Amino acid sequence: MPALALMKTSFQRNRVYVLNHMLNNLGSFLFGYIIAMVWLSLLGNTPEGREMVTYVMVNQAMVGLVMFLPRGCFIPQKIREGTIVFDLVRPQNILSLAFFEVSGHVAYNFVFRSLPIFLLGFLVLGVDFPRLSQLFPFFLALANGFVIAFFLNYLVGLWSMHFVDFTGAQNLYYFTTATFSGYMMPPEFFPGFVRTLVEFSPFGCTHFWPSAIYLGRVPLFQALWIQWSWIGILWVTCWLLTRRLVQRIPIQGG
Amino acid sequence: MGVFLTLVRASWRAQTHYRFNFFFTTVSSGLAMFSDFLLIWWLLMNFPSLGGWKLEEVACIFGIVNCSWGLFRVIGVGLKNFQEFMLSGRFDVLLVRPASTVLQLLLHRFDLKSLGGVVQGLGIGFVALTSMGLLGQLWPWFLLLCLLGAIITLEINIILAAIAFWTIRNEEIVVLAFYATRTASEYPAHIFGPFLKNLLTFAIPLATIGYFPLGYLLGKMQNPVALLSPFLAAGGLFPISFVIWKMGMHHYSSTGT
Secondary structure (H helix, E strand, C coil): CHHHHHHHHHHHHHHCCHHHHHHHHHHHHHHHHHHHHHHHHHHCCCHHHHHHHHHHHHHHHHHHHHCCCCHHHHHHHHHHHCCHHHHHCCCCCHHHHHHHHHHHHHHHHHHHHHHHHHHHHHHHHCCCCCCHHHHHHHHHHHHHHHHHHHHHHHHHHHHHHHHCCCHHHHHHHHHHHHHHCCCCCCHHHCCHHHHHHHHHCHHHHHCHHHHHHHCCCCCHHHHHHHHHHHHHHHHHHHHHHHHHHHHHCCCCCC | CHHHHHHHHHHHHHHCCCHHHHHHHHHHHHHHHHHHHHHHHHHHCCCCCECCECHHHHHHHHHHHHHHHHHHHHHCHHHHCHHHHHHHCCHHHHHCCCCCHHHHHHHCCCCHHHHHHHHHHHHHHHHHHHHCCCHHHHHHHHHHHHHHHHHHHHHHHHHHHHCHHHHCCCHHHHHHHHHHHHHHCCCCHHHHCHHHHHHHHHHCCHHHCCHHHHHHHCCCCCCCHHHHHHHHHHHHHHHHHHHHHHHHHHHCCCCCC
């Protein structure tokens, strides 16, 4: 299975830097700790405050799975180096190749980034475990969140096929995801129309819905219909744009 | 000064060659930084204060920290990405030139797109001061604190860049020691408890950029040392960053090809 081989290679490539990543985990945990302290300051050490600490730290553990994916799904880097030509001559299309390569990266992040950050959250801040019945729904919603985050990052990669420099698109992705994903706070704290945006946009599908299921706040089916709708829309969009843009990829490097 | 202006002009010409791209990147860079403030704003709309600081007061801290960060980023690209100089061996080139290596890194490239962050920090701070009715009284302090904050940010980043002389890669250390603490310095430091507050005061003194001096100026702290703290931090970090950079230079052995 070439797809699995691609995932395995991507996973193993990251293992070289495992010590660097452990140090990065401390930094990432500190970001979560800062937001958790903000919530405790606002709500006090109450059940609501404790719930928000869990919400924030679960989201922090998830950032390597649904927010900080490889920039543009490796496409900008391949275009700059010229190695995109190897993907173009393969029998699979660029979209599926990118998906499996990023999946391997994310599988690594799950083991070596998400779990240590979650563990730190449990040890230092007393993050709650989910009820056993919530585990499968949570991981299903999380997997859907990853697929949506992949498509959003892939769109940044497609931008680089057209414009080469992708910094602006990457910034825009960061702005929309950081602001509207519900990473720092759930929708009820957002004003009017932004609340709707968090609940129904693809950004909220990456952070808010999986962590709301983790806390047992919402039923799985409610998240699934929104997430699957976005997966369908983004899949078709990415597929059509790939077909169009692949004809005019600028080949660089050498 | 002539060389400085020539290099700024060269950076401007290079970065505005693709105008749409320059405009789009500048706007999106400002938006990416603005997302942090939007979230603080929306969150504090639900509560009367954060650790006794009202929304406008927290916005002032945010404005100073981000304006300082933006000012540093305009000239600090070389220090921010110093790991690349180590990995590629390009630092060798700086050593053979008859000028300070830090100065060469600062003149390496001017990231004019970061001016969006400076404007945004100033805008948020000035709007917050206006809504408190303190703009006329505090705007010179605000500008001075932005400038001192940029100096403190520069000094901390020189120390963090110097770590790469020993470790080659320093990206993860910068994430832990600077990016995370910079985010913490956007909030009133006392909400984090004594450990992180002391870290932000004495070890990585980013709380002296906004929290302490504003605390004094807004009447939340009585000790005048709070107002003097950015001067003390900038003055104290100068020899430390200088010595650590010199020690690192002595330790440097070339890498790359």
